Amino acid sequence: MSRIQARFEALRKNGRKGLIPYITAGDPHPSLTVPLMRALVEAGADILELGVPFSDPMADGPVIQRSGERALKHGVGLADVLGMVGEFRKQDPDTPVVLMGYANPIEAMGIETFVAGAKAAQVDGVIVVDYPPEECAQFAALAKEQGIDPIFLLAPTSTDLRIEQVARAGSGYLYYVSLRGVTGAASLDLADVAAHIPGIRAATKLPIGVGFGIRDAESARRVAQTADAVVIGSRVIQEIEAAGAEHAVARVKELLRPIRAALDT
Amino acid sequence: MQMYDLPDARGHFGPYGGVFVAETLTRALEELREAYERARKDPEFQAEFQYELKHYVGRPSPIYHAKRLSEKYGGAQIYIKREDLNHTGAHKINNTIGQAMLARSMNKPRVIAETGAGMHGVAAATVAARYGMECVVYMGTEDVKRQSANVYRMKLLGAKVVPVESGSKTLKDALNEAMRDWVTNVENTFYIIGTVAGPHPYPMMVRDFQSVIGEECLRQMPELAGRQPDAVIACVGGGSNAMGIFYPYIPMEQVRLIGVEAAGEGLATGRHAASLCAGKPGVLHGNRTYLLQDANGQIRDTHSISAGLDYPGVGPEHAWLKDSGRAEYVAATDDEALKAFHELCRCEGIIPALESAHAVAHAMKIAPGMPREAILLVNLSGRGDKDMHTVAERSGIRF
Numbered sequence: 001m002s003r004i005q006a007r008f009e010a011l012r013k014n015g016r017k018g019l020i021p022y023i024t025a026g027d028p029h030p031s032l033t034v035p036l037m038r039a040l041v042e043a044g045a046d047i048l049e050l051g052v053p054f055s056d057p058m059a060d061g062p063v064i065q066r067s068g069e070r071a072l073k074h075g076v077g078l079a080d081v082l083g084m085v086g087e088f089r090k091q092d093p094d095t096p097v098v099l100m101g102y103a104n105p106i107e108a109m110g111i112e113t114f115v116a117g118a119k120a121a122q123v124d125g126v127i128v129v130d131y132p133p134e135e136c137a138q139f140a141a142l143a144k145e146q147g148i149d150p151i152f153l154l155a156p157t158s159t160d161l162r163i164e165q166v167a168r169a170g171s172g173y174l175y176y177v178s179l180r181g182v183t184g185a186a187s188l189d190l191a192d193v194a195a196h197i198p199g200i201r202a203a204t205k206l207p208i209g210v211g212f213g214i215r216d217a218e219s220a221r222r223v224a225q226t227a228d229a230v231v232i233g234s235r236v237i238q239e240i241e242a243a244g245a246e247h248a249v250a251r252v253k254e255l256l257r258p259i260r261a262a263l264d265t
Numbered sequence: 266m267q268m269y270d271l272p273d274a275r276g277h278f279g280p281y282g283g284v285f286v287a288e289t290l291t292r293a294l295e296e297l298r299e300a301y302e303r304a305r306k307d308p309e310f311q312a313e314f315q316y317e318l319k320h321y322v323g324r325p326s327p328i329y330h331a332k333r334l335s336e337k338y339g340g341a342q343i344y345i346k347r348e349d350l351n352h353t354g355a356h357k358i359n360n361t362i363g364q365a366m367l368a369r370s371m372n373k374p375r376v377i378a379e380t381g382a383g384m385h386g387v388a389a390a391t392v393a394a395r396y397g398m399e400c401v402v403y404m405g406t407e408d409v410k411r412q413s414a415n416v417y418r419m420k421l422l423g424a425k426v427v428p429v430e431s432g433s434k435t436l437k438d439a440l441n442e443a444m445r446d447w448v449t450n451v452e453n454t455f456y457i458i459g460t461v462a463g464p465h466p467y468p469m470m471v472r473d474f475q476s477v478i479g480e481e482c483l484r485q486m487p488e489l490a491g492r493q494p495d496a497v498i499a500c501v502g503g504g505s506n507a508m509g510i511f512y513p514y515i516p517m518e519q520v521r522l523i524g525v526e527a528a529g530e531g532l533a534t535g536r537h538a539a540s541l542c543a544g545k546p547g548v549l550h551g552n553r554t555y556l557l558q559d560a561n562g563q564i565r566d567t568h569s570i571s572a573g574l575d576y577p578g579v580g581p582e583h584a585w586l587k588d589s590g591r592a593e594y595v596a597a598t599d600d601e602a603l604k605a606f607h608e609l610c611r612c613e614g615i616i617p618a619l620e621s622a623h624a625v626a627h628a629m630k631i632a633p634g635m636p637r638e639a640i641l642l643v644n645l646s647g648r649g650d651k652d653m654h655t656v657a658e659r660s661g662i663r664f
Contacts, residue, residue: 054562054563055432055563055564056432056437056438056441056549056550056564057441058286058287058441058444058445058550059287059289059444059445059448061445062431065431069431069432072563077560077561077562077563078561078562079561102548103285103547103548104547104548104549104556104558104562104563104564105561105562105563106562107546107547107548107562108547108558108560108561108562109562129287130285130286130287130548130551131285132284132285132286132288132291134275134284135283135284135285152288153287153288153289154288155287155288155289155291155292157289157291157292157293157451158288158291158292159292162291162292166288177287177288177289
C-alpha cells in the first residue's frame, strides 16, 4: 500500500480529515525547506505538497509566483528538490510527500530519470499542473510502475465524462480546484464545493482533496465537511513571505495549528 | 508529398502541439474547439470573414516586385507580400477579426489578449472597438517602455492595457498573465491569442485565419511573375505570419519555405530568441514545441531588437515542419535586421517592421548567390512606424 493510501485509510479509520499544506521548495531559502516541512508535520500536516519552482507558473497567482521567483534566485532546480525530499525522508519515514509543478522541468530532466530519482528520494505522488491525463499517459504509467501516484486536478467546469476520465487516470487522491481562477484567489465558493463533491464521489473511490482559496480554520472546516482533505497553499506562502527566513518555521506552525484543531472538532 | 492534414483531433503536429493546460481550462478549450468547428463549416461565418477582410482590412494585400533592391544585390528577384498595408499595419488583424467573430458567436462580451510589440494588442483593441466588446491587453512592462506609441493606440481604441511585472516582463509573461485572467473569467471572456502557439485549437485556428496570406500569394504570383516563387521567406517569433504564408505552399514541394528567427546579438552569445535554431523541445503555454531553456527546464530570457520576435517558444507546427524537413529555419541578427530595415527604406521607400526586416535580411543574404530568374517571396508582415524610436536610438538620435 502506498504511503498516501495508508495515510488516507488511517484518517478514515479515525474519522479525521486530512490537512495538506503546500510550500515551494527553496523558498525563502533552500536550507529552510526541510525544516519547514518538518514544522508543517509537527503542526499537524498529514501530507506535504512541495512545489517545484518554474519560471512560468501559468496556473499560479502572485503569491506562489513570487515564492517561485525567490526559489529560482537560489538556483533551485528539480534535482535539488529531489535532494530535499531525500533529506526529509531521513528524518520522517512516514509522511507522504507530493511534488507539484509544471511539465517542462520534468521533461528537461527526462521523464525516466525523473521517475527513478523520485522513487529513490521516496516521493509519493506527483501533480503536474499542465499534464492533463491524455497528454501524459506514458509518464503516468511510469510513475505508477514505481509506486508514485499521479495526482490529477478537477475543476468546477469539469463535466461528468471528464471526471470519469480523470478519476481513471489518477491514483492517490484527486485534487478538486475549488474555484475558477489561479492559486491564492480571494473567494472560495463553499456552495460550489458542496455541490460538486458528490458528483466526483459517484465516479471514484479515490479520496478527494480540495484546494485553491482556503485561507483559515473556518474555511478549512467547512470544506472538510464534504472533502477528505483540504489543501492550503498560498496562505502558507504568505505567512513565510511575511515572516522572512528567521521566523518562517515558527510562523507556519502558528498558522497551521488552529486549522488542524478546526478540522479535528 | 502525402496529403498534409495536421493537426490530429487533439491538436498534435507529430510530437508537438497538444493541450498542456491545467484542468481549469479544459472545458473552455473544448467549447472553443466546438465553436470553431461550427464556424469552419458555416458558410455565413466564412462569408462574413471574407467580407471583413476585404472591406475592413483592405485585402487582398498586393505583392510588390522590389526591383531596385533585387538589382542592388544582383541575384534572385525579391517580391514582397505587403501585409504592412493592412488596416492597423500588420498581418495580426486577419486573426483578430476571425477570433472576435468567434467570441461574438460564443456570446463572450469581453476579450483579452497578450502583446509583445503591441501589434497584436492594437489589432485586438481594434476589432474589440469594431464589435463593441470590452478589451483588456496584457503587456510586459519592458515592452510597454519600448512600444509606448502602441500602448497609446490601444488606449485610444478603448482597450485597457495592463502592464505585467512578473518574470522577464516581456511577451511570455504577458501570455502567462492573460492565461490567468482567462482561467478566472472564463464564463464571459474570450482569449484572443495572437500567434500560432498555445493549446489546441489555437495553433490550427490562428493558422487558418492567417492562411489568407498564402492563399492570395498562390493566385498573385502567377499573375505577377508568371509562376510560383522558388522560396517563401518569413520571420518567425511565435510564427503566425510565417504559418499564414507557408501553409498553402506546404503541398508544393518545389517551393522552399524559410523561417527567419531573431539571432539578436548572435546565436553564440546566448542573447537571442531563436528557439528553432538553438532550443530544444519542451512544454510551455499549453503546447509542446521548441523552447529556449536552461538545463533545469526553466525558460530563458530572450533578446531581440524586435519585441515581436522576443519569445522563447514557437508555434508547434513550425517545430513539426522543422523536424520533417519541409521548412528550413535560419536566424538573422539585430544588426542584419537593421541593415535590411534601412535598405528597404532607401531602395524601395518602404519602412518595414523590425520583425519583418529579419525576413528581408535573409533574402538579401541568399539572393546574390541565386540566378536572376530565381524568385524569392518575402512576407513583409508589418510596417515600421512603431519602431521609429528603437531605430533612432540605435542610430544615436533623440527626438
